[in-house]
Amino acid sequence: MASFYVADVTLFDGARVRRHAGVLVDGGRIAWVGAHARAPREATTARAIDGAGKTLTPGLIDCHVHLNFDGGADFAAEAAGMGLARAAIKGTVNLRRHLAAGVTSVRDLGGIGTCELAKAVQDGVVPGPRVVASGRALTITGGHGHNIGIAREVDGADDARKAVREQIKAGARSIKVIATGGVLTPDIPATFTAMTPDEIGAAVDEAHSWGRGVAAHAIGAAGILGAVQAGVDSVEHCNQLTAVGAREMASRGTFRGPTLCAVRGIVDHPDAVPAYAVAKARAVYDDSRRGMQRALKAGVRHVVSTDAGTPFNPHGSAGREVAYLVDWGMSPLQAMVAATAHGADLLRLEDVGRVREGLLADLALWDANPVDDPAALSKPRMVWKDGVRV
Numbered sequence: 447m448a449s450f451y452v453a454d455v456t457l458f459d460g461a462r463v464r465r466h467a468g469v470l471v472d473g474g475r476i477a478w479v480g481a482h483a484r485a486p487r488e489a490t491t492a493r494a495i496d497g498a499g500k501t502l503t504p505g506l507i508d509c510h511v512h513l514n515f516d517g518g519a520d521f522a523a524e525a526a527g528m529g530l531a532r533a534a535i536k537g538t539v540n541l542r543r544h545l546a547a548g549v550t551s552v553r554d555l556g557g558i559g560t561c562e563l564a565k566a567v568q569d570g571v572v573p574g575p576r577v578v579a580s581g582r583a584l585t586i587t588g589g590h591g592h593n594i595g596i597a598r599e600v601d602g603a604d605d606a607r608k609a610v611r612e613q614i615k616a617g618a619r620s621i622k623v624i625a626t627g628g629v630l631t632p633d634i635p636a637t638f639t640a641m642t643p644d645e646i647g648a649a650v651d652e653a654h655s656w657g658r659g660v661a662a663h664a665i666g667a668a669g670i671l672g673a674v675q676a677g678v679d680s681v682e683h684c685n686q687l688t689a690v691g692a693r694e695m696a697s698r699g700t701f702r703g704p705t706l707c708a709v710r711g712i713v714d715h716p717d718a719v720p721a722y723a724v725a726k727a728r729a730v731y732d733d734s735r736r737g738m739q740r741a742l743k744a745g746v747r748h749v750v751s752t753d754a755g756t757p758f759n760p761h762g763s764a765g766r767e768v769a770y771l772v773d774w775g776m777s778p779l780q781a782m783v784a785a786t787a788h789g790a791d792l793l794r795l796e797d798v799g800r801v802r803e804g805l806l807a808d809l810a811l812w813d814a815n816p817v818d819d820p821a822a823l824s825k826p827r828m829v830w831k832d833g834v835r836v
Contacts, residue, residue, distance in 0.1 A: 448492075448493060449470065449471060449473070449477070449488070449491075449492040449493065450493040450494070450833075451468060451470045451471070451485070451489040451492040451494055451495065452468065452469045452471075452497045452502050452811065453468055453482055453485070453494055453495065453496060453497055453498075454466055454467075454468065454482045454497050454498045455467055455468070455469065455482075455497025455498070455500055455502045456497070456500065456501040456502070456815050457469065457479070457501070457502050457503075457801060458501060458502070458503045458504075458782055458786075458801075458815070458816070458817055459479070459504070459800055460503075460504050460783065460786045460787035460790075460799055460800030460801060461787060461800070462779075463779075464481075466482050467480065467481065467482055467502075468480060468482035468484075468485045468489060469502060469801060469809070470485070470486065470489050470492060471492075471809075471830070471833050472488070472833075473833065474832045474833035474834070475804060475805065475806055475807055476802060476803055476804065476806075478803060479801055479802065479803055495828070497811065499813075500811055500812060500814075500827065501812045501813075501814065501817075501822065502810070503782065503786065503801070503809070504550075504786040504787070504790075504798065504799050504800055504801055504808060504809065504810070505548060505549065505550025505551065505575070505808035505809060505810050505829065506547070506548050506549045506550065506750065506764040506765070506768075506785045506789075506810065506823075507549070507550070507551040507552070507749070507750065507764075507785060507789030507790060507793065507795075507798070507799060508544065508549050508551075508553070508750055508764045508767075508789070509552075509680065509701075509703050509749040509750060509751045509789050509792055509793060510553060510555050510682050510705060510751030510752060510753050511540075511544075511552045511553065511554055511555070511752065511753070511755060512554065512555065512557055512596070512754065512756070513536070513540050513541065513552075513554050513560055513577070513755065513761070514533040514536050514558055514559075514596070514755065515536065515755030515756070516536060516540070516755065516761075517711070517754065517755055517756065517757065517758060517759045517760040519715065519719050519720075520719070521594070521630045521723075521757055522593060522594055522630065522631075522632070525593070525595055526594075528558060528594075529558075530558055530559050533557065534559055534562075534563060537557070537559070537560065537563045538572050538574070540754070540755070540761040541563075541573065541574025541575060541577070541761075542573060542574065543760065543761040544574065544575045544761055544762050545573065545575055545829060545831070545836045546762060546826075546829075547761075547762030547763070547765060547823075547825075547826070548764070548765070548810035548812075548823065548826035549762060550575045550576065550798065550810070550829065550830075550831045551576045551577075551789065551790070551795060551798055551799075551808065552576075552578070553578040553579075553620055553793055554577055554579045554580060555580050555583065555661055555663075556582060556583035556596040556597060556622055557579070557580075557582075557596050558596060560577065560579040560580070560581065561581050561613075561617030564577035564578070564617065565617060573836060575831065576795070576831075578620050578793045578795070580613065580618050580620045580621055580622045580661070581612075581617070581618035582596055582597055582613060583596060583597045583622040583624055584597070584598055584600050584606060584609050584610070584613075584623045584624065584641075584649060585598070585599055585600070585623075585624040585640065585641075586599065586600065586601065586624075586640045586641055586645075587600075589624055589627070589631075589634065589640045589641075590624050590626070590628030590630075590631045590634055590640065591624055591628065591631060592631070593631060593632075594631075597624065598612070598613075600641075600645065601645075602645065603642075603644040603647070603648035604648070605645075606623075606645040606646070606648045606649040606652075607648045607649065609649070610649050610652040610653050610656075614653075614658065618658065620653075620659050620660070620661060621653040621658055621659070621660045621661070622660070622661045622662075622663065622682075623641055623645075623650075623661070623662050623663070623673070623678070624663045625640055625641050625646060625662045625664040625669040625670075625672060625673040626638055626640050626664050626665045627640060627665065629665070629709075629712065629726045629730075630723050630757075632720075633722075635726075636665045636666070636685075636726040636727075636729065636730055637665050637666030637667070637685075637686060637730070639666055639668045639669045639672065641669075641672075643675070643676055646662070646673055646676040647676045650676050650678055651677075654677070657794070659679040659680070659792065659794055660677075660678045660679050660680075661678065661679065661681075661682050661703075662674075662678040662680070662681050662682065663682050664681050664682070664684060665683050665684075665686060665730060666685075667686040667687070667688050667691060670684055670686065670687055670691050671688070671690065671691045671694065674694050674695050674698060677698075678700065679700065679701060679792060680700065680701040680702065680703055680749065680792055681695065681701075681702055681703070682703045682705060682751055682753070683703075683705050683708075684737060684741070685709075685733045685734045686730065686733045686737060687736075687737030687738075687740050688740070689740050689744070691740075692737075692741050692743070692744035692746055695741070695744070695746045696744040696746050696747075699747065700746070700747075701746075701747050701788065701791075701792045702741050702746050702747070703748070703749050703750070704734065704738060704741075704771070704774075705751050705752065705767075706734075706770035707753060707754070707763050707766055707770065708752065708753035708756045708759050709731060709734055710770065711756060711758035712724055712727040712756070712758070713727050713731055714758065715757065715758045718758070719757045719758070723757070735774065739775060742775050747784075747788055748771065748776070748780070748784040748788065749784050749785075749789045749792050750767045750768060750781075750784050750789060751767070752767045764785060764823070765820065765823030765824060766823075768781045768782065768820045768823055769781075769821065771784060772820050778817050778818065778819070778820055782816055782817055786800065787799045787800050806832055806833070807830055807832060808831050808832065809828075809829070810826045810828070810829050810830075811826060812826055812827060813827055
């Protein structure tokens with residue numbers, strides 16, 4: 447594996463910006479980081495990449511995707527024709543879209559065959575970002591997602607514990623619980639509180655005993671608070687976040703993935719998306735904005751979670767989510783930390799998310815600095831995963 451040196455670049459290392467930096471990569475890992483003027487002798491023999499006027503960042507991390515789905519207008523209709531072969535083909539194509547957008551790690555939160563797809567990437571069978579797959583999401587009987595084939599219905603704490611074990615046996619590296627209703631399931635209120643505290647608590651306890659993190663789909667206030675108190679690692683959507691819930695998340699270190707691309711994809715296309723989904727998304731839109739402000743005020747840690755695959759929300763949209771986070775009140779620096787270091791921390795990926803000596807060389811080079819302007823994330827100039835340009 448050839449070494450290379452990115453010279454005289456503006457560097458966002460996952461925490462702060464450094465000007466006139468240099469980054470040496472060797473053997474797939476970051477061998478040296480520092481001031482370009484003080485580059486080590488090894489940098490002179492490595493392949494040189496001119497970073498002048500450009501910005502180097504860690505590869506972006508999207509903590510909420512559905513690789514089996516393309517972002518068409520009708521999520522449920524797309525699911526109706528989904529078999530294992532079609533799911534695998536769609537997933538393979540969508541993995542490439544993430545890489546092309548500078549995304550080098552994703553967490554799939556509910557799909558068909560996604561654990562096998564993650565292993566195929568790991569084994570080098572197909573190109574793609576590293577995939578932290580959750581297998582099938584856990585929902586109550588008749589709950590959100592029961593109708594699209596990517597959820598396992600559970601009833602009671604023992605059944606929830608068993609379902610977690612099933613997903614881990616299948617290769618899951620994370621677990622998803624569906625704590626409330628959802629926007630994209632007909633005839634179920636989005637804010638309905640679904641799983642009981644005992645069910646979520648059993649799933650969390652079992653997952654954590656295996657070293658797996660837990661994401662909770664939660665839209666309504668009661669479901670959000672219940673999931674946080676049960677010990678989940680992240681709350682996805684998290685629309686009706688109260689001040690009490692925000693303080694609880696901050697004190698426990700629970701991450702928030704607001705999935706702004708998902709809600710915007712629906713409310714911005716009312717003539718194409720099914721009417722029931724538009725009505726539910728509109729009903730929680732203002733709650734989403736208020737919840738964002740409460741979370742920021744309380745100091746809740748955020749990640750980039752696009753929910754890619756939902757209506758008008760294509761894969762590779764992490765940069766768009768960063769821009770939405772800034773539009774909704776984050777500083778560009780906070781949003782970039784959410785897209786990199788925080789994502790790695792949530793997904794328990796110790797070797798990525800930062801530009802630091804010894805870590806894997808998951809990197810993206812941009813023509814401008816996204817900490818100055820998130821629009822810079824529209825298209826990367828170069829992307830590397832494990833030190834290999836992709």
